[in-house]
Amino acid sequence: ELKVEQNPLFLSMQEGKNYTIYCNYSTTSDRLYWYRQDPGKSLESLFVLLSNGAVKQEGRLMASLDTKARLSTLHITAAVHDLSATYFCAVDNAGGTSYGKLTFGQGTILTVHP
Amino acid sequence: EAQVTQNPRYLITVTGKKLTVTCSQNMNHEYMSWYRQDPGLGLRQIYYSMNVEVTDKGDVPEGYKVSRKEKRNFPLILESPSPNQTSLYFCASSLWRGSGKNIQYFGAGTRLSVL
Numbered sequence: 001e002l003k004v005e006q007n008p009l010f011l012s013m014q015e016g017k018n019y020t021i022y023c024n025y026s027t028t029s030d031r032l033y034w035y036r037q038d039p040g041k042s043l044e045s046l047f048v049l050l051s052n053g054a055v056k057q058e059g060r061l062m063a064s065l066d067t068k069a070r071l072s073t074l075h076i077t078a079a080v081h082d083l084s085a086t087y088f089c090a091v092d093n094a095g096g097t098s099y100g101k102l103t104f105g106q107g108t109i110l111t112v113h114p
Numbered sequence: 115e116a117q118v119t120q121n122p123r124y125l126i127t128v129t130g131k132k133l134t135v136t137c138s139q140n141m142n143h144e145y146m147s148w149y150r151q152d153p154g155l156g157l158r159q160i161y162y163s164m165n166v167e168v169t170d171k172g173d174v175p176e177g178y179k180v181s182r183k184e185k186r187n188f189p190l191i192l193e194s195p196s197p198n199q200t201s202l203y204f205c206a207s208s209l210w211r212g213s214g215k216n217i218q219y220f221g222a223g224t225r226l227s228v229l
Contacts, residue, residue: 042223045219100210103173106155
């Protein structure tokens with residue numbers, strides 16, 4: 001059974017600081033996704049990582065994937081209040097050439113303070 | 115406007131009374147999926163569909179049915195709802211072409227309470 005673990009689960013940051021959210025998973029996969037959810041809202045896709053070594057950046061967020069370590073990171077640079085949200089990673093564990101069977105991490109609640 | 119539409123947004127029902135939550139997308143996406151979100155448990159996939167007439171189980175399919183007779187619609191059916199199915203449900207769709215276009219678009223959510 002695939003397990004996906006995020007840490008930390010709660011992250012309180014000061015504006016302007018950098019931090020990293022980690023997403024570890026227990027079985028082989030080379031497809032990993034990051035999502036954002038604002039309080040009381042739906043989810044928004046952030047990044048799609050489809051191979052070992054993949055790196056994607058959007059604004060102050062950068063995501064990477066190391067399939068050998070079964071680890072993805074979401075790095076936050078110079079945090080601003082607007083980044084306050086819950087961040088989820090999800091691993092595609094359909095296997096082989098199939099896709100679309102997703103297991104999510106527990107989510108990381110990020111709060112950015114002035 | 116590109117969107118995934120779920121109905122109803124809120125539903126209170128009683129144990130055993132069959133219900134259907136509809137999901138429709140207007141983006142001609144092949145892939146559609148249902149998730150439930152529970153406090154402390156995060157999101158869990160219920161069922162997903164790669165295309166018309168192709169569906170498969172996610173991590174928590176028990177107590178749910180789905181069908182994909184048309185590309186745009188992917189209803190979630192609870193034949194005999196129970197209180198442990200009280201949850202927030204999300205439908206999502208995606209092109210899923212394997213070229214980095216696997217961006218899922220989510221509906222607004224359906225909050226279901228089973229008494």
